[in-house]
Amino acid sequence: MVFSKNVKMNILGIETSCDDTCVGIIKVENQKSRIKSFNVLSNIISSQVKLHAKYGGVYPSLAKREHQRNLPIVLKKALKKAGNPKIDLLAVTSGPGLEPCLWVGVNFAKDLAKKLKIRLVPVNHIEAHILANFVGGNSKFQITNYKNLFPAICLVVSGGHTQLILMKDIGKYKILGETRDDAAGECFDKVARILGLGYPGGPVIAAEAAKFEIRNSKFEISLPRPMIYQKNYDFSFSGLKTAVLYDYKSRSPKVRRLKKYIRTIAAETQQAVIDVLIYKTLKAIKNYQAKTIFLGGGVAANEELRKQFKTRSSNSKISFFVPPKKFCTDNAVMIALTGYLHWLKKKKWPKIKAEANLRIS
Secondary structure, eight states: OOOOOOEEEEEEEEEOSSSEEEEEEEEEEEETTEEEEEEEEEEEEEEOHHHHHTTTSOOHHHHHHHHHHHHHHHHHHHHHHHTSOOOOEEEEEEESSOHHHHHHHHHHHHHHHHHHTOEEEEEEHHHHHHHGGGBOGGGOBOOOOOTTTOSEEEEEESSSOEEEEEEEETTEEEEEEEBSSOOHHHHHHHHHHHHTOOSSHHHHHHHHHHTOOGGGOOOOOOOOOTTTTSSSOOBOOHHHHHHHHHHHHHSOHHHHTOHHHHHHHHHHHHHHHHHHHHHHHHHHHHHTTOOEEEEESGGGGOHHHHHHHHHHHHHTTOEEEOOOGGGTSSOSHHHHHHHHHHHHTTOOOOSOOOOTTOOOO
16 A cells, blocks of 8 residues: 555544444544554444344334434534544445445535535445454554555455455455355344344354353254355355254253253354354465455454464464454444545545445455
């Protein structure tokens, strides 16, 4: 990546692709070919999890209504937290995501940009999850040397997306594979619903799996690793969810309520997903002679996934990056950063609109 300007500015990001209303502000100073300083001034997120929990997933019309109600409030909080700075650039998620939700953010950002008389940059949500890796601990910009990063393999894994992407530079991507049905996070949600663990599924599955002790387990559960050895880079987790359902139904009501059973099947489900994700990512690394792994998306906050990726990449002598957990889930800091990096390239954008099925490539 080549920076084209010497700048010092504040960028405000807006994210409403799903059920989190997010506004974040970053302050960046760029000098010649590198970012001199980078600070997250605010990162405000209003979650709708409790609202949608009874549906076992996000209800688009309700999410849209909540975004409309929350955006002015969240914006005010973000500005106050940041010290009410002068905003120099706006960035907003334009897709992919739930279209009603995206339009709320896009229209709000358009009105705000017009009011402030500043440039508005549309951001691809998937790319933002990848570039969240550039925000390290203490909210500092952690990657200043771009020379040896590329080509890189990016794994974006969340409730709505599971994609393997070849990255040749910032802004240069090719999708290698993606889910054919359920995304990994969606699979966790459905398994959690089967087991009666609540919503969202990822955190509760991880919590139960962490309590699993193999030496005390009297259950032998072996779940499939869907498509793991196929030659392509696609994923399919619907069959894994179905396998859990069949095992669950085969047990007596008494067994289904046992903590040991719940923990055993949660651990096996989690490991099945991890095995597929890591195997296909490392296969792509080898086939494309990539130097780096970028992990992103809400499921990237899973501690066991992070741990195993770190170990396997270290053994393979591959650079591995994963954002701090607070920047794995949807947030507006990653939107602001992505918008800024594209603005530096002097890119021109057509009319900004919400695109539910926007592709990164």
